[in-house]
Every structure is written in structure tokens, then in C-alpha cells.
Amino acid sequence: MPPIIDPNKCNGCAGRNETFCEEICPGDLMALDATTGKAFLRSARDCWDCMSCVKACPRNALETRIPYQLGYYKASLRPIVGRNTITWKCKDIYGKETTFKFANRIA
Amino acid sequence: MARMNTAHAVDFAPAGLESVETVEVTADLLIIGGGNAGCFVAVEAAKLQPGITTVILEKADIRRSGACSAGMDAINTYIPKGKTPEDLVRWSRAQVGGGPLREDLALSNAYELNECVDDLERWGLPILRDEEGNASYRGKWDISIHGEQLKPIMAEKALESGADVYNRVVATGLLMHDGHCAGAMGFGVRDGKFYVFRAKATVISTGGAGTLYKSYTADSTDSGAQIWMCPYCVGSGYAMGFRQGAELTSLEQRWVATRSKDFCGPIDTISVGYKSAIINAKGEHVMDRYKHLGGDAAPRYIRANAPMEEWLAGRGPCYCDTTRLSPEKAHDLLVDYLNERPSFVLFLASRGQDVTKEPIEIYGSDPYIVGGHTGSGFWVTMERMTTIPGLFAAGETAGGNPNKFVGGCAAEGKLAARGALAWMKTRSLAPLDAAQIAAEKARVYAPILRRGQDGIQPVAMKERLQRLMDEYAGGTSQYYRTNEERLDYALRHIKMLQSQFAYLTADSLHMLMEAHETMDRVDVAEAVVHHLKARKETRWAGWQTRMDYPERDDVHFDCFIESRRDPETGTITTFTRPYEQLISGDRQKA
Structure with a gap:
């Protein structure tokens, strides 16, 4: 089911020709639902979990979930994209939190 | 720089072919596929011939397309001080069991390799270095990077080169004229238009083919694309060339690798780089059985097959034993994963797994056709021209030259650009063939x-x-x-x-x-x-x-297997080409 979309946070990137997630997904899997004005995932089975959409979303409305067939409920991994760094906050199924931060560009 | 605008997909319900708009685009150079190799083709072409008109045809968005879209944690080949390009070819040859491989191609790539990696660093890619400033080697040839932004960095340079980038256009077929390639055709997955790209030279760099085989995690549910290779690289480049009669080489040398089980994360460089041994259910070191073939440093196919042989013999499951890692090393390991396959860290969290307490389970991947890893791809000249004149190949599409990985695909992008520029000097745009275009439009x-x-x-x-x-x-x-x-x-x-x-x-x-x-x-x-x-x-x-x-049969099969499909009848014939050893030494050893 990756990624899931928080309808309270997603605003469909109002005013843009395409949503950020739709623009970046390498599988052309994200699109805008014209009736709800929110992004949606066309086909969960085709998602690679590359997290490009999650990194691109300016409103943190997307969250990658591991399909339950593969991993248990519920863990989370959230990227916080900085200028030349990225910070990842990970929480495992027992609630243990870990933070990783590293440079992803030479400043 | 010109990134063609894209937008939401239109509601596309044409009444007939005549209501589908056809767009014609002309350029000196057409690049099909703006991945790792394709971006380097564009940059090199603009550098050598300022003012050249280049078009990149890309079915996704070049900032996150192809095999590098999720990121990368290592450059698997970077020639260290004291080693030579010839040494790298010897290693590559030993990794594929002595070949056959195209040592001519491999050597020319090796000579370009380090400069390409240095380009990436100049463009902003963090390469991990020790206190003396030397690249930090994980194994004999591979260096650690923080490559989360690798693909966006390459894409920015391709855009800065002045290439016109048509994102979200799917290439479907080559445009042919008198037996040579005169461009390509395809359709816009957002605008629905039919595109005809005419060019003096065409480079095909569409990546390899994942998804030909079923992944064992495909439960007909939510995990149909849990494979290691980018599942959006489906072999379209091979298919387009093959349908027009381009010769393919070594497709039987499929890439299968040891990967984390149930979620295809990278393992083999981790097991070597972090000295985490492959063990079986009994805790035995699996590679000890293969000491005569190099043990932990045995060729990749042996390392890929070894855990599966353990399963067959009743000694599975198998693991990459990370339990001996210090907490700091385990942290570095997870950072590597976050750079290449971030969702694998999420997978571990979804299993509640601390890798210092519980080893990472491993299994063989589904097979891939990837000429950046094994020898599968188009048979090419030193200029990287396929057997179709005017059609060049770089990266996963170019065959005979395994173990290219990121740096080698970049190097091959440069070589293909030079080949294409030399070719186009004597060429003009081929005339349009209305019947050919109409036939492809109807098929599309x-x-x-x-x-x-x-x-x-x-x-x-x-x-x-x-x-x-x-x-x-x-x-x-x-x-x-x-x-x-x-x-x-x-x-x-x-x-x-x-x-x-x-x-x-x-x-x-x-x-x-x-x-x-x-x-x-x-x-x-x-x-x-x-x-x-x-x-x-x-x-x-x-x-x-x-x-x-x-058994291995050197008398009959120490050679390349080739195939060609008759463009008229679709009949496939296979034949062989001889292997030629150019670099001295024992082929099995590096």
C-alpha cells in the first residue's frame, strides 16, 4: 500500500500543473483525483518504495508503508530534506526511534 | 536549459487515429532514456560540440528516473592508486568466471572511469574520504558515497548542458531509413500526443530489464514490484533495437544477486564491505565451501548461488551475519541503505529488527537482464554503435562489458557521445517515411x-x-x-x-x-x-x-552467444562470436 496519503495534509499542490509527487514518480503512479483535489496512487502493487514522492512532497502528506505481506504494523520512516543534508526519522514496530542525518550534497 | 512542461494526464479517449496529434521534433542527437548513462551522453556531447541540439526522451522525470532513482550508496568501481585499468579488466573478467567478455570495451571504459567519478564529485556528490583525503574503499574497487542525490545531480548537469528534455514521453519504436536509425517514435503518457523524433544519431540508454521474471514476493497483492532492479526499466531499449534487427549478445548471462530476503535490499557489497559473513541456518560460513573459488571474494554468480544451494541442501535459511558489527558500524550500514534503498531501513523497522542482535536474512533475487552488471545487451563497436548504423548504446543496454555499474555507465555515456558525434558529421536528417510513421502510430x-x-x-x-x-x-x-x-x-x-x-x-x-x-x-x-x-x-x-x-564446456562455448531477429518475419536466429583475450593473465584470477 505504499505510499499512503494524508488527506488532511495533501492539498493537491493547488495551483501547479501537476503535483510534486506526480511530477517525480519514476513509475507514473501518482496522480490527482479531480473530484477530491488530492493526490492518489494508481497501483500499490507497482510501487518500488523508492520514496522519491515522499522526499518531494512539501507538506509531508505522504508516508511509505511496507506492504503488510512483507512487514508488520506499524513502522515509519520520514525524510526531512534540508539544503545539503537529509535527516531520516525512523520508528520501529516497538516504538523505538532512531534519527540519521548526513550530507547528501557537497555544500 | 529546456525542460518541456508536463502536467496532469489528460482524459484521453480518441475516436480514432486521425484525432491524435502528431508532434515532430528534430535534433542533431537523440538520447532515449535520461538515466545515468543518458545524462553523461548529453553533458559530453555539449562539451565537445557547443551548440549541438540534443533531445532527451524520458518516460519518467530525469531527476528520479531509472536504476539510480532511489539513490546509491557506493561507486562499485574506482581505480585506486597503484592499480591500472588493465587490473580492473582482470577483476571484471574473474568476476564473470573468466568470461567471455569484451576486453576491448572493458578497457576503454576503465580508462575513462575515474574521471567520470571525479566529475560527479565536482558536481556535488559527497564521496567519503579518509583523513588523508583518499576515497574510502569498502572492498578492492568500491568506494562509499552519500548518493541520495546522485540522480538529481546528474539530471541538473544534463539540463544545464542545453538538452531539451521531454519527460513523460514513452519511446516505442525506432525510426529507420535505409537500414540505419534515423530517430525514434513514442507517445506522451500525459498529453497523449504521438511524437516523432528525428535525429542524425541516436543513443539508446533505457536501462536494463527487470520484471521479466516473477519476484517471489509478488503475492498478487501490494508487493508486485519489490525487486532490486528499478521495476520501471522493463527492457524497452532492447526490444526496440531487437525488433529492427539489432544484434544482442550474452542475454543468457542473467544478473542474479544475493539480496535481503522479502525486501530486495543490497547485500553482497555489505557482506564484503562490512565483513559480515554469509552463514547458513547452522551458523556455518557458507563461502568456506567455495574456498577453491575465492571464498568470500568468489565471483558474483557463485556468491549469488551459494545461499540458494544451502536452501536446497536443507541448510537454509541463510543470513548476512551483522551481529558482530559495533553499534557505530551498524549505524553506518543503515546510512548506506538510506542512501541507496531507504525503504529497506523501514522494512527492518517493520520487522522490529536490530541488525546487531539479529542477522539480515538473505536469498537470491529474481533474474535481471542488465548490461551494466553482466554482459547482456547490444553487440557494439568500440564507438558503441550497435549493428544498426546510427544507433548507439550506453550503460545497461550495451553488452559484452559487465561490471560497469554507476561509474562505468557514466564512462560509456561519454564514449557513446563521442561515437555519435563522429557518426553525425557526415549525416543529415533522413527524409520522413509517412508509411512507417502511420504504421507505428496505429500500433501504439x-x-x-x-x-x-x-x-x-x-x-x-x-x-x-x-x-x-x-x-x-x-x-x-x-x-x-x-x-x-x-x-x-x-x-x-x-x-x-x-x-x-x-x-x-x-x-x-x-x-x-x-x-x-x-x-x-x-x-x-x-x-x-x-x-x-x-x-x-x-x-x-x-x-x-x-x-x-x-558442466562447463570450453570446447564449444568459450564464446559469445548472439541473437538477431529478422525485422520482416520476426524469426530469431542464434549464433556465436569468438572471445578474444587481450589482457594477459589467468582469466579466473584477478
């Missing part, structure tokens, strides 16, 4: 013109093919083994699938893309099966295992 839109009718969903045909390949052409469920009868069975059914292309239906532009991807997969799979049939020996167990010919 046929599934969407059948929308709403009874027929075949593209995903159904894809999954039929994947199961066929898995069970009959040596997939994971069969521990990569096959025989003549299974391959004949696969070919019979591939012919049936091809005869049913006419029933594919698509309700949207996205589904139309899926329909073409599926047809491309089927055509590439047919070539793969012919190659597996032709190599009547077992040279790279795991990558290529023939149960009916279990």
Missing part, C-alpha cells in the same frame, strides 16, 4: 482504441509472462535451473502471448504505457530464452544453470 494506439472492449489487461499479460519465465526459464522458484524442454515450453507460450498482443486493452494513457511495456517484456523474454537454449552448458551456475548440461 491500438490498445486504447479498443478501450471498453473485452480483451486482455496489460497487467494480466505481464504476470502471465513473469510466471512463465519463473517456472520454465530458470526463475527463483526453480533455483535458476532450466532445461531444453522447459525452454521450448516457454517459447511456445511466448509465441502465444505475441499472437495475443492484438487483444490488449487500455483505458488510460498510463495503461497504454503498461501495454507497451508488457509487449516489450515479451519480446525481450523471447530473446532471453533463445540465448538460454543456445548455451548448452552451465558456465555461471545461478546466472545460467542448465540441468541437462551441468
Whole structure:
């Protein structure tokens, strides 16, 4: 089911020709639902979990979930994209939190 | 810089072909596929010939397209001080069991390699270095990077080079003139338009082919794309060239790698780089059984096959023993994963797994056709021209030259750009062939013109093919083994699938893309099966295992297997080309 979309946070990137997630997904899997004005995932089975959409979303409305067939409920991994760094906050199924931060560009 | 605007997909319901707009674009140089290799083609072409008009045709968005879209944690080949390009070719040769491989191609790549990696660093890619400023080596040849932004960095340079980038345009076929390539055709997956790209030279850099085989995690549910290779690289480049008669080499040398089980994360460089041994269910060091072949440093296909042999012998599951890692090293390991395959860290969290307490379970991946890793791809000249004049290949599409990885695909992008520029000096745009364009346009839109009718969903045909390949052409469920009868069975059914292309239906532009991807997969799979049939020996167990010919047969098969499809009849013929050793030394050793 990756990624899931928080309808309270997603605003469909109002005013843009395409949503950020739709623009970046390498599988052309994200699109805008014209009736709800929110992004949606066309086909969960085709998602690679590359997290490009999650990194691109300016409103943190997307969250990658591991399909339950593969991993248990519920863990989370959230990227916080900085200028030349990225910070990842990970929480495992027992609630243990870990933070990783590293440079992803030479400043 | 010119990134062509993209937008939401239009509601696309053409009444007939005549209502589909055709857009004609002309350029000096056409690059099909703006991945790692394609971006380097664009940058090199602009550097050597300022003012050149270049078009990149990309079915996704070049900032996150292809095999590098999720990021990268290492450059697997960077020649260290004291080693030579010849040494790298010796290593590459030993990694594929002594070959055959194209040592001429491999050496020319090796000479370009370090400069390409240095380019990436100048462009902003963090390469980890020690206190003296030397690149930090994980193994003999691979260096650690923080490559989360690797693909956006390459894409920015391709855009800065002045290339016109057509994102979300799906290439479907080559434009031909008098037996040479004169460009390509395709359709916009957002705007629905039919595109005709005319160019003096064309480089095909569409990546390899994942998704020909069923992944063992495909439960018909939410995990159909949990594979290691980017699942959106489906072999379209191979298919487009092959349909026009371009010769393919070494497709039977499939890439299978040891990966984390249930979620295809990288393992083999981790096991070597972090000195985390491969162990079986009994805690025994698996690679000790292969000491005579190099043990932990044995060729990749042996390391890929070893855990599967343990399973077969009743000694599975197998693990990469991370329990000896210090907390700091384990943290570095997870940072590597976050750079290349971030969702694997999420997977571990979803298993509640601390890798210092519980080892990472491993298994063999599904097989891939990836010429940046093994030798599969187009037979090319030193200029990287395929057997179709005017059509060049770089990266995963160019064959005979394994172990290229990120740096080598970049190097090959430069070499292909130089080859293409030399070729186009004497060429002008070929005249348009209206009949050829009309035929391709009809083929492209046929599934969407059948929308709403009874027929075949593209995903159904894809999954039929994947199961066929898995069970009959040596997939994971069969521990990569096959025989003549299974391959004949696969070919019979591939012919049936091809005869049913006419029933594919698509309700949207996205589904139309899926329909073409599926047809491309089927055509590439047919070539793969012919190659597996032709190599009547077992040279790279795991990558290529023939149960009916279990031994290596140097007398007959120390050579390349080639295939060619007759563009008129579709008939495939296989033949051989000789291997030539150019670099001295024991072929099995590095």
C-alpha cells in the first residue's frame, strides 16, 4: 500500500500543473483525483518504495508503508530534506526511534 | 536549459487515429532514456560540440528516473592508486568466471572511469574520504558515497548542458531509413500526443530489464514490484533495437544477486564491505565451501548461488551475519541503505529488527537482464554503435562489458557521445517515411482504441509472462535451473502471448504505457530464452544453470552467444562470436 496519503495534509499542490509527487514518480503512479483535489496512487502493487514522492512532497502528506505481506504494523520512516543534508526519522514496530542525518550534497 | 512542461494526464479517449496529434521534433542527437548513462551522453556531447541540439526522451522525470532513482550508496568501481585499468579488466573478467567478455570495451571504459567519478564529485556528490583525503574503499574497487542525490545531480548537469528534455514521453519504436536509425517514435503518457523524433544519431540508454521474471514476493497483492532492479526499466531499449534487427549478445548471462530476503535490499557489497559473513541456518560460513573459488571474494554468480544451494541442501535459511558489527558500524550500514534503498531501513523497522542482535536474512533475487552488471545487451563497436548504423548504446543496454555499474555507465555515456558525434558529421536528417510513421502510430494506439472492449489487461499479460519465465526459464522458484524442454515450453507460450498482443486493452494513457511495456517484456523474454537454449552448458551456475548440461564446456562455448531477429518475419536466429583475450593473465584470477 505504499505510499499512503494524508488527506488532511495533501492539498493537491493547488495551483501547479501537476503535483510534486506526480511530477517525480519514476513509475507514473501518482496522480490527482479531480473530484477530491488530492493526490492518489494508481497501483500499490507497482510501487518500488523508492520514496522519491515522499522526499518531494512539501507538506509531508505522504508516508511509505511496507506492504503488510512483507512487514508488520506499524513502522515509519520520514525524510526531512534540508539544503545539503537529509535527516531520516525512523520508528520501529516497538516504538523505538532512531534519527540519521548526513550530507547528501557537497555544500 | 529546456525542460518541456508536463502536467496532469489528460482524459484521453480518441475516436480514432486521425484525432491524435502528431508532434515532430528534430535534433542533431537523440538520447532515449535520461538515466545515468543518458545524462553523461548529453553533458559530453555539449562539451565537445557547443551548440549541438540534443533531445532527451524520458518516460519518467530525469531527476528520479531509472536504476539510480532511489539513490546509491557506493561507486562499485574506482581505480585506486597503484592499480591500472588493465587490473580492473582482470577483476571484471574473474568476476564473470573468466568470461567471455569484451576486453576491448572493458578497457576503454576503465580508462575513462575515474574521471567520470571525479566529475560527479565536482558536481556535488559527497564521496567519503579518509583523513588523508583518499576515497574510502569498502572492498578492492568500491568506494562509499552519500548518493541520495546522485540522480538529481546528474539530471541538473544534463539540463544545464542545453538538452531539451521531454519527460513523460514513452519511446516505442525506432525510426529507420535505409537500414540505419534515423530517430525514434513514442507517445506522451500525459498529453497523449504521438511524437516523432528525428535525429542524425541516436543513443539508446533505457536501462536494463527487470520484471521479466516473477519476484517471489509478488503475492498478487501490494508487493508486485519489490525487486532490486528499478521495476520501471522493463527492457524497452532492447526490444526496440531487437525488433529492427539489432544484434544482442550474452542475454543468457542473467544478473542474479544475493539480496535481503522479502525486501530486495543490497547485500553482497555489505557482506564484503562490512565483513559480515554469509552463514547458513547452522551458523556455518557458507563461502568456506567455495574456498577453491575465492571464498568470500568468489565471483558474483557463485556468491549469488551459494545461499540458494544451502536452501536446497536443507541448510537454509541463510543470513548476512551483522551481529558482530559495533553499534557505530551498524549505524553506518543503515546510512548506506538510506542512501541507496531507504525503504529497506523501514522494512527492518517493520520487522522490529536490530541488525546487531539479529542477522539480515538473505536469498537470491529474481533474474535481471542488465548490461551494466553482466554482459547482456547490444553487440557494439568500440564507438558503441550497435549493428544498426546510427544507433548507439550506453550503460545497461550495451553488452559484452559487465561490471560497469554507476561509474562505468557514466564512462560509456561519454564514449557513446563521442561515437555519435563522429557518426553525425557526415549525416543529415533522413527524409520522413509517412508509411512507417502511420504504421507505428496505429500500433501504439491500438490498445486504447479498443478501450471498453473485452480483451486482455496489460497487467494480466505481464504476470502471465513473469510466471512463465519463473517456472520454465530458470526463475527463483526453480533455483535458476532450466532445461531444453522447459525452454521450448516457454517459447511456445511466448509465441502465444505475441499472437495475443492484438487483444490488449487500455483505458488510460498510463495503461497504454503498461501495454507497451508488457509487449516489450515479451519480446525481450523471447530473446532471453533463445540465448538460454543456445548455451548448452552451465558456465555461471545461478546466472545460467542448465540441468541437462551441468558442466562447463570450453570446447564449444568459450564464446559469445548472439541473437538477431529478422525485422520482416520476426524469426530469431542464434549464433556465436569468438572471445578474444587481450589482457594477459589467468582469466579466473584477478
